[in-house]
Amino acid sequence: MFRRQILKSIGVAGLALATGISAASAQEVVKVGLILPMTGPSASTGRQIEAGARLWMAQNGTIVAGKKIELIIKDDTGAADQSKRLATELVVNDKVAFLAGFGLTPLALAVGPVASQAKVPAVIMAAGTSTIVASSPYFVRTSFTLPQNTAPMAQWSAANNIKTVVTLVSDYGPGLDSEKAFKAEFEAKGGKVLDTLRAPLMNPEFAAFLQKAKDLKPDALFLFVPSGQGASLMKQVGERELAKAGIKIIGTGDVTDDDQLNGMGDALIGMITSHNYSAAHDSPENKAYVAAFLKANNNMRPNFMSVGGFDGMAAIYKALEKTKGDTDGTKLVEAMKGLAWVSPRGPMSIDATTRDITQNVYVREVKKVDGQLYNVEFATIANVKGSN
Amino acid sequence: MSAITPSTEAIRARAVLLGRSRWGVAEIIFWVLAFACYWLFPTKLSLLSEIAILGLVALSVDLVLGYAGIVTLGQGAFFGIGAYAAGLAAKHGMGTSLWSDPVIGLFIGGGVAAVIGFATSFLVLRGSDMTRLMVTLGVALIVDEVVNQMKWLTGGSDGLQGVLPSAVLGIWEFDLFGRVAFVYSMVVLFVLFVIARALVKSPFGLSLQAIKGNMLRTRAIGMPVNARLVAVYTVAAFYAGVAGALAAQTTQFASPDYVAFHRSADAMLMLVFGGAGHLYGGLLGSIIFRTMQDVLGNITPQYWQFWLGVTLVALVLFVRGGILGLLGNMLAAWRRKGGAS
Numbered sequence: 001m002f003r004r005q006i007l008k009s010i011g012v013a014g015l016a017l018a019t020g021i022s023a024a025s026a027q028e029v030v031k032v033g034l035i036l037p038m039t040g041p042s043a044s045t046g047r048q049i050e051a052g053a054r055l056w057m058a059q060n061g062t063i064v065a066g067k068k069i070e071l072i073i074k075d076d077t078g079a080a081d082q083s084k085r086l087a088t089e090l091v092v093n094d095k096v097a098f099l100a101g102f103g104l105t106p107l108a109l110a111v112g113p114v115a116s117q118a119k120v121p122a123v124i125m126a127a128g129t130s131t132i133v134a135s136s137p138y139f140v141r142t143s144f145t146l147p148q149n150t151a152p153m154a155q156w157s158a159a160n161n162i163k164t165v166v167t168l169v170s171d172y173g174p175g176l177d178s179e180k181a182f183k184a185e186f187e188a189k190g191g192k193v194l195d196t197l198r199a200p201l202m203n204p205e206f207a208a209f210l211q212k213a214k215d216l217k218p219d220a221l222f223l224f225v226p227s228g229q230g231a232s233l234m235k236q237v238g239e240r241e242l243a244k245a246g247i248k249i250i251g252t253g254d255v256t257d258d259d260q261l262n263g264m265g266d267a268l269i270g271m272i273t274s275h276n277y278s279a280a281h282d283s284p285e286n287k288a289y290v291a292a293f294l295k296a297n298n299n300m301r302p303n304f305m306s307v308g309g310f311d312g313m314a315a316i317y318k319a320l321e322k323t324k325g326d327t328d329g330t331k332l333v334e335a336m337k338g339l340a341w342v343s344p345r346g347p348m349s350i351d352a353t354t355r356d357i358t359q360n361v362y363v364r365e366v367k368k369v370d371g372q373l374y375n376v377e378f379a380t381i382a383n384v385k386g387s388n
Numbered sequence: 389m390s391a392i393t394p395s396t397e398a399i400r401a402r403a404v405l406l407g408r409s410r411w412g413v414a415e416i417i418f419w420v421l422a423f424a425c426y427w428l429f430p431t432k433l434s435l436l437s438e439i440a441i442l443g444l445v446a447l448s449v450d451l452v453l454g455y456a457g458i459v460t461l462g463q464g465a466f467f468g469i470g471a472y473a474a475g476l477a478a479k480h481g482m483g484t485s486l487w488s489d490p491v492i493g494l495f496i497g498g499g500v501a502a503v504i505g506f507a508t509s510f511l512v513l514r515g516s517d518m519t520r521l522m523v524t525l526g527v528a529l530i531v532d533e534v535v536n537q538m539k540w541l542t543g544g545s546d547g548l549q550g551v552l553p554s555a556v557l558g559i560w561e562f563d564l565f566g567r568v569a570f571v572y573s574m575v576v577l578f579v580l581f582v583i584a585r586a587l588v589k590s591p592f593g594l595s596l597q598a599i600k601g602n603m604l605r606t607r608a609i610g611m612p613v614n615a616r617l618v619a620v621y622t623v624a625a626f627y628a629g630v631a632g633a634l635a636a637q638t639t640q641f642a643s644p645d646y647v648a649f650h651r652s653a654d655a656m657l658m659l660v661f662g663g664a665g666h667l668y669g670g671l672l673g674s675i676i677f678r679t680m681q682d683v684l685g686n687i688t689p690q691y692w693q694f695w696l697g698v699t700l701v702a703l704v705l706f707v708r709g710g711i712l713g714l715l716g717n718m719l720a721a722w723r724r725k726g727g728a729s
Contacts, residue, residue, distance in 0.1 A: 075689040081646075084639050174545070176544075201536065202532075
């Protein structure tokens with residue numbers, strides 16, 4: 001009796017599986033395999049990118065050059081071996097024409113060899129270490145790179161009467177990258193970095209570092225932490241009253257992530273950051289984008305990750321139009337080289353030689369607009385290259 | 389008329405032990421099915437080799453937890469050490485020399501992990517379950533941070549890139565479909581399983597279970613408890629290290645995620661899922677855990693963890709001893725029913 005029930009349920013499950021498979025292999029479709037961290041500590045990245053990609057498809061239809069675009073979303077939980085396995089399965093089993101997503105640098109690096117071997121273009125929609133794109137000829141980036149977003153901050157600081165800076169970064173690859181980029185650019189422009197502080201990545205306690213920074217009395221304190229840690233860092237910055245001690249708080253836009261900015265409280269008002277995207281960017285494209293995004297996502301505010309997803313899909317669509325629906329990987333990468341368009345973030349292009357993103361970087365100040373905190377842009381550094 | 393002589397006693401003990409170590413039909417079916425997956429699921433081979441590797445980690449946890457009763461949250465550290473050791477060997481062997489040979493890489497990964505396992509095993513001898521939990525967790529966290537900091541060697545948070553192991557035994561190149569990776573992982577798992585099986589059915593294995601049952605009493609009858617625990621902990625570290633080496637070779641990289649806390653927690657979870665103290669528990673656990681993750685993850689990429697959690701809670705609430713316990717209960721119930729009718 002019991003056994004018969006089990007057998008029956010196994011049969012039903014098998015049938016469901018079989019119909020699922022046959023439904024997928026109909027008409028002529030171009031599949032895009034989106035590998036994102038949908039769970040785990042980087043889940044917000046995955047959510048934003050998925051929403052961005054879906055919004056592009058909702059606004060531009062699912063038929064490009066006569067082919068139907070199908071999005072397959074896979075959760076890699078932020079673990080690099082999962083990203084690699086899912087990429088392999090998407091290429092081998094689902095025969096995707098594009099791989100895309102990649103929330104963190106190691107996840108993208110793990111997929112590189114698969115893309116090279118299978119000759120499938122891989123669009124980086126988030127990961128920001130500058131070296132990734134060079135690691136496979138099939139990588140194209142639509143997000144940003146850390147040096148790209150950091151160097152303008154140093155230039156602006158040097159030009160605006162900030163002579164001494166203390167840097168405080170999370171002690172891991174991207175943190176050290178931004179420390180290096182800031183220091184090099186700032187000292188080249190005549191400024192002086194008094195000290196480079198590094199807080200542990202796991203369970204950080206910033207109080208001691210902030211006190212040390214305060215004691216050194218710099219003109220400004222430069223911050224970089226992964227986007228999830230911004231809130232707790234800024235709370236402690238507020239408690240230490242660094243602003244009252246005459247120390248300007250500066251950083252890259254990762255700290256003042258639009259997705260979380262509102263919840264971080266008024267301690268952030270006045271913070272100066274440089275970044276490639278703000279939800280408050282003043283352009284008709286962005287106004288339309290933000291309005292549609294809020295509507296489609298239950299009032300979740302789009303952040304810089306979401307435009308990475310949105311523009312990543314844009315690059316995919318434009319490449320397919322250029323090849324007239326040809327899904328040969330090498331031709332698609334060729335087609336993406338040199339693409340230029342106006343995105344919600346402003347004008348952007350894919351560099352024809354490096355395949356990395358060239359875009360404007362904006363200097364912004366955290367301000368209260370209509371009762372909500374926004375990064376309000378006040379200076380633009382045009383056409384900053386992602387990598388050389 | 390003398391009583392039973394020591395020699396007949398020894399013969400009887402030997403017969404009992406040999407009887408216990410005979411292979412059952414279910415076991416043979418299990419392994420035949422496992423290898424048959426190569427033909428049954430040709431599109432899922434990379435997932436299957438991952439399951440084999442996870443099964444090996446769960447097996448190593450079973451040795452220390454299920455048999456010796458050492459509660460550990462540090463097995464992920466040995467997994468990671470093995471991965472990085474084998475990865476570095478393959479990377480700097482540049483795909484040609486002996487260093488990048490995968491099988492030698494297994495011994496390098498397992499060996500380095502075993503050395504560190506041996507060194508840290510003395511910490512584990514101290515204190516109660518809670519202390520052990522903290523000590524093993526502490527060791528794992530230290531390894532994690534060391535990997536993050538030694539950027540020049542490990543590549544830091546970007547992970548170790550360019551791991552290119554040469555062909556297995558100089559014949560089979562790793563392919564994109566994961567065929568070689570699957571067969572290779574399965575053979576390694578099977579060989580190590582057979583050794584582990586012999587180990588736990590041996591007098592050594594029985595002494596471990598005695599230690600788990602009552603350490604004080606085992607000590608009182610003259611068993612070298614500490615030496616036994618050090619030995620099994622080292623062996624388990626070797627197993628986890630080999631699993632790590634397999635992972636680094638089949639995925640061709642290593643990242644700090646390989647030493648992260650959740651690896652240890654997942655291994656423990658799989659073992660509890662499957663049932664500890666049977667060797668097969670960890671294997672079944674890893675099969676079910678990963679398959680569920682894959683199936684649920686395809687249905688709902690955002691909320692699969694919820695359903696996995698629900699299943700786990702249900703299992704812990706209603707079934708003692710994991711999946712193996714459930715199977716045992718069902719078998720017993722079926723026999724009772726068969727006997728009554």
